[in-house]
Amino acid sequence: MEKRKLTQEFVVANWRRPSRPIIKINFDGAFSNSMFRSTMGLVAWNMEGQVLFSCSMLHENTPSSFTIEAIVCLRAVQVGLERGWPKVTVEGDALVIIKKCQSSTLDKSQLSAYIHDIQSLRVRFQHIDFFHTPRSTNSQVNLLETESLKRNEEYYLEGGVPIFAERLMVAKRLREPN
Template sequence: MDHLFQDCLVSTAVWGLLSAVNFLQETNLEFEQWLTRVLVDQPTSFYRLFCCTLWAIWGDRNARIHDKTNRSSQEIACFVHSYLEEMDGLESTISIVSKENTKWKRPPGQIVKINFDGAYNERNQQSASGIVVRNRKGFVLLSCTEIHHRVLSAFAAEALTCRKVIQIALNMQEKEIIIEGDSLSVIKKCKATGEDKSQIGVYIHDIHQLQSRSSKIRFEYTPRSANSLVHILATESLRRKEEMYLVESVPTYAENQRKIDCEREPD
């Protein structure tokens, strides 16, 4: 532990790239003493960076041993920066949702709208995807859920669900599709161009590759209050450990929310 986090050349370089080398000077301290000293002497604003870096270094160590892969100090530092940016994006989403209280809106014209949400259980590293396809009248064309195992984060859960959604969208070849989700970070990454080097970069790469097959698919962010139906599907699916695939209907536990969403807002 002492060597891995304090003395290893790769780890030392990571701390340097993150401008966090000052506390490494007391290398004679054992790990627990060093950890305590950092948390006592450093400002609380530093804790998140510090803990995330420990986690990233430990993850790289496990990858070297078990997967025979390794990352450079630059790659580990970039991962930390990207992950913290995603955390900031999640906080922004929560802030936006707290200020907005809107209903789900029907798509215009002949456009089909697909809403998605991912639920995540960190303890079991399991996630569930909730997906609903609806037309301009608000009628459900399709609803489904899927369970995923060995999922590393809530961001990965959302990205996994989004990848499934775009596969469904491609099967509706003649339709123009709006894909809506309440994860601001994931939606931004789906709409962006260029390579994504964050924790969910592999999923985003797949999504971009799939999207390139159709010019009729676009992504839009929606607040959680307008995404309630798929949120119910995802959370209940994860709780019940059940998957389902229904045509023109939703499970009974989500029927009330379907009716609420289907009600037309007054002009």
Template structure:
């Protein structure tokens, strides 16, 4: 925790690289890519174990998405659904969209343009015994970002067990071999 110049307020030191957990908890990262010209989005979702090994890598395309916020919300929902499909009872969901993560952490009635998505996230998250939403920096979310942006560009969807799409192999290896800050 950093002291904010004598104000008595503190903030968490932000995570700048993907960091594996000790234990058996699975972390699921998400990112959304948005094309306002069409309007469509792609989501990148990556589930990894405590050793940092990819268990699931998923990309999904979605038509008629109204904003980048909607794309990130739908990507978060896709991450939660992936955890349910994996049979997890507890998980950590990580993303670099601070406003989305905050809305997921807060169970106050949301009144924004993405309120319906946030309500759906809260309802879907009830399937877990324990779930934690965590904000991370973009640098710590590169693999999910690469999967989302390339899937949008290529107009491809994938669901892979134990591997990532070929276009994301280098990014996965960089993150897996890199020492945390």
């Protein structure tokens, strides 16, 4: 019998603003097993690193963390269309969801309805990409949705983030290379 050594790779990365005229929408979802409650967070950035908008929304009776990640990814795509952004990059730390969005094959999982909706909306953009980002680079969205879940509050802000996330946003700008 062959023994395998399990290793875990840690990726430390910094968030990077879009390098071309494109809008970047970061998404994340948080799930509470005990309450069957979840929240989703979105932050949209332009290529100058300015926040165009941020939001968090609460959901009841969410069956799993995968479900909320698929819902929030779909919401990110919908927001891009609603705002008329022709070129969008959607980033999240849910690798399974990102891979399903990148794929052109028919999804047969429990998430298929959400993935199908995402894939059908893709054609309405001039350009759309889906990228996986390490949790460390998605910290602003993560903070937004976890605080929303803790506080039982939803947020929707144009041109910024809630006060509790402002410090993190300033720190990111200072670390960002020009």
